[in-house]
Amino acid sequence: xxxxxxxxxxxxxxxxxxxxxxxxxxxxxxxxxxxxxxxxxxxxxxxxxxxxxxxxxxxxxxxxxxxxxxxxxxxxxxxxxxxxxxxxxxxxxxxxxxxxxxxxxxxxxxxxxxxxxxxxxxxxxxxxxxxxxxxxxxxxxxxxxxxxxxxxxxxxxxxxxxxxxxxxxxxxxxxxxxxxxxxxxxxxxxxxxxxxxxxxxxxxxxxxxxxxxxxxxxxxxxxxxxxxxxxxxxxxxxxxxxxxxxxxxxxxxxxxxxxxxxxxxxxxxxxxxxxxxxxxxxxxxxxxxxxxxxxxxxxxxxxxxxxxxxxxxxxxxxxxxxxxxxxxxxxxxxxxxxxxxxxxxxxxxxxxxxxxxxxxxxxxxxxxxxxxxxxxxxxxxxxxxxxxxxxxxxxxxxxxxxxxxxxxxxxxxxxxxxxxxxxxxxxxxxxxxxxxxxxxxxxxxxx
Numbered sequence: 001x002x003x004x005x006x007x008x009x010x011x012x013x014x015x016x017x018x019x020x021x022x023x024x025x026x027x028x029x030x031x032x033x034x035x036x037x038x039x040x041x042x043x044x045x046x047x048x049x050x051x052x053x054x055x056x057x058x059x060x061x062x063x064x065x066x067x068x069x070x071x072x073x074x075x076x077x078x079x080x081x082x083x084x085x086x087x088x089x090x091x092x093x094x095x096x097x098x099x100x101x102x103x104x105x106x107x108x109x110x111x112x113x114x115x116x117x118x119x120x121x122x123x124x125x126x127x128x129x130x131x132x133x134x135x136x137x138x139x140x141x142x143x144x145x146x147x148x149x150x151x152x153x154x155x156x157x158x159x160x161x162x163x164x165x166x167x168x169x170x171x172x173x174x175x176x177x178x179x180x181x182x183x184x185x186x187x188x189x190x191x192x193x194x195x196x197x198x199x200x201x202x203x204x205x206x207x208x209x210x211x212x213x214x215x216x217x218x219x220x221x222x223x224x225x226x227x228x229x230x231x232x233x234x235x236x237x238x239x240x241x242x243x244x245x246x247x248x249x250x251x252x253x254x255x256x257x258x259x260x261x262x263x264x265x266x267x268x269x270x271x272x273x274x275x276x277x278x279x280x281x282x283x284x285x286x287x288x289x290x291x292x293x294x295x296x297x298x299x300x301x302x303x304x305x306x307x308x309x310x311x312x313x314x315x316x317x318x319x320x321x322x323x324x325x326x327x328x329x330x331x332x333x334x335x336x337x338x339x340x341x342x343x344x345x346x347x348x349x350x351x352x353x354x355x356x357x358x359x360x361x362x363x364x365x366x367x368x369x370x371x372x373x374x375x376x377x378x379x380x381x382x383x384x385x386x387x388x389x390x391x392x393x394x395x396x397x398x399x400x401x402x403x404x405x406x407x408x409x410x411x412x413x414x415x416x417x418x419x420x421x422x423x424x425x426x427x428x429x430x431x432x433x434x435x436x437x438x439x440x441x442x443x444x445x446x447x
Contacts, residue, residue: 003046005039008445032151037089044093044110051109052076052096064109071102071271080108087123087129089152110170115430122162124428130154130162135410138395164402168424169409175217178209178238181248181264182381183256186389188404189397190223202401204392204408207234208381208416209245216380217420218412223401227259235263247363249375252277256358269359270378271303281352285345295349302333303360327364334360386413 013023030336055063055074063072095110111118129151132143139156146154154162163169184205190202205220207230219234238245249265250256251273261267278299282292334357339348363375387409390401399407414421 032089037091040091041093047111050096055109066100068105069103071100072099074098085152087126088324096190113246121325169406171218174241175237176239176285177211178245180210181245182378183207186382186385191398202406216416218416221408227255231259231263249378251378267359269356272377273437274356275300281349284348318380351428
């Protein structure tokens with residue numbers, strides 16, 4: 001259906017001159033409070049009228065059947081006022097309710113035509129704007145941001161509810177192409193609940209996947225599940241057996257390697273974390289920072305093996321022998337280093353390296369076996385966790401566990417795979433090119 005709409009405005013300006021800034025601000029305020037919402041309401045009323053006539057007086061073949069009984073005979077029952085929040089302001093209109101003469105049930109043609117949910121109070125495009133703002137800044141600052149740019153005001157409590165209820169944070173689709181797993185956790189300031197026995201120290205745990213095509217995908221974020229529960233959930237999404245990930249790269253957190261070992265075929269210890277966390281074991285042995293450096297330097301040199309630049313290519317026979325020798329020599333050097341620590345009385349550090357050793361060179365052994373390149377560090381996940389920590393810890397506090405988990409999932413989905421985020425909203429908003437607005441002219445009329 002096509003309609004030509006004439007917009008009649010009254011514009012009054014001072015004859016002695018006026019500020020262009022004032023004119024623009026006034027015009028923008030009019031557009032978001034009266035102009036655009038009134039145009040939207042007028043168009044919806046016209047569509048509603050056309051649908052009502054079609055359903056009650058139009059030919060039988062053009063009528064939409066009753067969803068309850070399939071009948072095509074209707075009568076107008078009444079018109080119900082509606083109020084929708086949008087990014088251009090509040091749109092107020094009324095839609096007709098028709099009564100089926102067969103089953104006497106009520107139908108609302110305009111609601112079905114627009115594919116709106118029952119009692120829907122906001123548009124999906126406004127929800128997208130709200131989510132993208134609130135994932136970058138606090139709820140109160142986001143509310144001020146909406147107010148300053150002239151968009152429909154969204155109270156911070158309303159914004160919190162919209163975030164919690166949004167389906168955009170759902171991470172449940174199968175990911176059978178995942179080849180590498182990564183997982184990490186970070187603390188956040190939680191809202192304490194003495195009745196439930198929880199303090200203000202919360203933790204959000206994140207899992208990521210790297211596909212065989214080299215694309216990162218978010219797998220989950222939770223504030224309540226253990227690593228073993230997380231591993232079970234991840235396994236259901238990435239598959240088992242031949243479809244299972246070839247490698248899991250972990251940072252050494254207690255219980256993490258053991259949990260992911262049941263999901264991936266191999267577990268690789270992050271090289272950076274291996275060296276960084278050794279300092280804490282050395283400190284427990286009584287070594288201060290200057291005395292720690294020689295040991296840290298030896299371990300760092302040991303794990304940073306020099307390999308050919310093209311890791312994606314299969315290993316040539318001439319290279320294989322040299323790399324296998326490097327792997328053997330590194331394992332022996334690791335044993336000598338552990339023995340030296342034990343002899344020096346640094347039992348905490350020796351125990352730490354002995355437990356980490358079996359997960360240190362898995363990437364190289366697997367590469368020699370299959371020719372598949374696997375990450376050696378969790379650097380990508382660490383950068384992502386810093387961004388999550390900025391939102392959860394730097395600019396907010398007093399999170400509920402549900403709210404922190406949902407915010408983390410939204411950040412993951414938006415940052416890790418922005419193309420998928422855009423595709424999701426394109427599907428939700430149904431941007432199919434079914435609406436076109438053409439500006440024709442602006443002309444003056446007699447007052």
